[in-house]
Amino acid sequence: MERHSFDITVIGAGVVGLAIAEELSRHFKGILLLEKNESHGQETSSRNSEVIHAGIYYPEGSLKASLCLEGKSLLYDACEKRGIPHRRIGKLIVATSPEEEEALWALQGKAERNGVDDLLRLSDKVIRSLEPSVFATAGLLSPSTGIIDSHSLMRSLLVGSTDNGVTAVFRSCLTAARFDGDRYDLEINDGEYHVASRVVVNSAGLQSDRVAAMTGIDLERERYRLKPCKGSYFSMSPSPGIRHLVYPVPAPKHEGLGVHATIDLGGRVRFGPDVEYVDSIDYRVDEGKRDAFHESILKYLPGISRESLSPDMCGIRPKLQGPGEDIRDFVIREESRLGLPRWVNLIGIESPGLTACLAIARRVANLIAPVMD
Numbered sequence: 001m002e003r004h005s006f007d008i009t010v011i012g013a014g015v016v017g018l019a020i021a022e023e024l025s026r027h028f029k030g031i032l033l034l035e036k037n038e039s040h041g042q043e044t045s046s047r048n049s050e051v052i053h054a055g056i057y058y059p060e061g062s063l064k065a066s067l068c069l070e071g072k073s074l075l076y077d078a079c080e081k082r083g084i085p086h087r088r089i090g091k092l093i094v095a096t097s098p099e100e101e102e103a104l105w106a107l108q109g110k111a112e113r114n115g116v117d118d119l120l121r122l123s124d125k126v127i128r129s130l131e132p133s134v135f136a137t138a139g140l141l142s143p144s145t146g147i148i149d150s151h152s153l154m155r156s157l158l159v160g161s162t163d164n165g166v167t168a169v170f171r172s173c174l175t176a177a178r179f180d181g182d183r184y185d186l187e188i189n190d191g192e193y194h195v196a197s198r199v200v201v202n203s204a205g206l207q208s209d210r211v212a213a214m215t216g217i218d219l220e221r222e223r224y225r226l227k228p229c230k231g232s233y234f235s236m237s238p239s240p241g242i243r244h245l246v247y248p249v250p251a252p253k254h255e256g257l258g259v260h261a262t263i264d265l266g267g268r269v270r271f272g273p274d275v276e277y278v279d280s281i282d283y284r285v286d287e288g289k290r291d292a293f294h295e296s297i298l299k300y301l302p303g304i305s306r307e308s309l310s311p312d313m314c315g316i317r318p319k320l321q322g323p324g325e326d327i328r329d330f331v332i333r334e335e336s337r338l339g340l341p342r343w344v345n346l347i348g349i350e351s352p353g354l355t356a357c358l359a360i361a362r363r364v365a366n367l368i369a370p371v372m373d
C-alpha cells in the first residue's frame with residue numbers, strides 16, 4: 001500500500017482551502033492540498049453570488065463580521081495586485097414600506113458597530129435618479145460592496161500555492177482519519193493510498209461535518225452537524241438595466257439576505273438566492289419557483305414580467321443553524337481540547353466565506369504557527 005508523508009494536509013480545494021494552502025505555503029513547507037473532485041472549486045465556491053460583501057449583516061463580535069471586514073480589504077488589494085477581474089460596483093439595500101425603513105436604519109446601526117462606516121442614507125428621489133426602474137421609499141448605499149470573478153481568484157490561489165511548493169492532488173477523497181498520538185493517518189479513496197500528516201486542516205465545505213466526524217468528534221455534542229440550505233437563482237432577459245446590486249431588507253433570523261439582484265462582470269443580472277433547507281445535494285433549479293421569485297422581485301422592481309425570468313443555477317449553503325434557529329458563527333477551531341492536537345476544523349463557512357477567504361486563511365495560519373515549532 002502506498003504511503004506518503006506531509007507536514008500539513010489541507011482537505012478541500014474550494015476558495016477557502018485554496019486560500020489556506022497559499023497562506024500556509026508562505027510560512028511552511030511540506031503541504032498537501034487534497035481534493036475529491038477532478039478540479040478545484042467545483043462546489044459552493046463556484047455556485048454563489050460572487051459578491052464582495054461590506055460586512056453589514058453579521059452579529060457584533062462574530063467571526064463573520066470581523067473576517068468579512070478584514071477579508072474585504074485583503075481581497076480588494078489582492079485583486080489589484082494579481083489582476084483578478086472585479087468591480088466596486090456598490091449595492092443598494094431598499095426599503096419599500098415604513099416598517100422596512102425602520103429595519104433598514106437598525107441595519108445601518110449594526111453595520112456601524114461592525115466597523116462599516118461608509119453607508120449612505122438615500123431618499124426615494126435619489127434612488128430613482130440612480131436606478132429609475134427600482135421602487136423604494138428609502139435606501140442605503142454601500143459603496144464598498146463589489147463583485148469578483150471567483151474563478152480567476154481560485155486559479156490565482158492555486159497557482160500561488162503550487163508555485164510555493166504545495167502538492168495539489170485531485171480525485172482524492174479523504175475516506176477515513178485516525179490519530180496515532182503523533183500523526184494523522186489519512187486514508188484516501190477507501191485505501192487506494194494513505195497520507196501521514198502532523199497537521200490537518202478540514203476545509204471540506206458541505207462535507208466538513210462528516211470529515212470532522214471521521215476523527216471521532218461527536219457532531220451533536222459539538223454542534224457541528226451541517227444543515228444544507230439550497231439557494232436558487234433565476235436570470236432575467238431582457239436585463240432590467242440596473243447598475244448596482246439591489247437587495248431588499250433582509251428577513252429576520254438571517255436565513256438569507258433576501259432574493260436580490262446580482263450583476264456579474266459580464267453585466268448579466270440574476271435574482272436569488274432563495275432559502276430551501278434540503279436533505280440531499282441536488283443542483284437542479286425548480287422551475288416551479290418562478291411565481292415566488294416574481295412576487296419577491298416585484299416589490300422593488302415593479303415593471304418586470306414573469307416570462308422574463310428563467311431558472312439559472314443554485315448553490316448549497318453549509319449552514320450550522322436549521323430553519324428558524326438563531327444565526328451561528330463560522331467554526332474555525334484547533335481541536336486540542338478534544339484530544340486532536342493540530343487538527344483544525346472549518347465548519348459552517350457559508351456567506352461571507354468568499355469575501356472572507358483570505359482573512360480566514362490568516363486566522364488558520366495563526367492557529368497553526370504555535371504548534372509547528
Ligand SMILES: Cc1cc2nc3c(=O)[nH]c(=O)nc-3n(C[C@H](O)[C@H](O)[C@H](O)COP(=O)(O)OP(=O)(O)OC[C@H]3O[C@@H](n4cnc5c(N)ncnc54)[C@H](O)[C@@H]3O)c2cc1C
Nearest residue numbers: 012014015016036045048049051174205231315353354355
Ligand atoms: C447560494 C450562495 C451564495 C453565496 N454568495 C456569496 C457571496 O456573494 N459572497 C460571499 O462572500 N460568499 C458567498 N457565499 C458563500 C461562499 O460561496 C462560501 O462561503 C465559500 O465558497 C466556501 O468555500 P469552501 O472552500 O469552504 O467550500 P467549497 O467550495 O464547498 O469547497 C470544499 C471542497 O472540499 C472538497 N471536499 C469535501 N469533502 C472532501 C473529502 N472527503 N476529501 C477531499 N475533498 C473533499 C469538495 O469537493 C470541495 O471542492 C454564497 C454561498 C451560497 C451557497
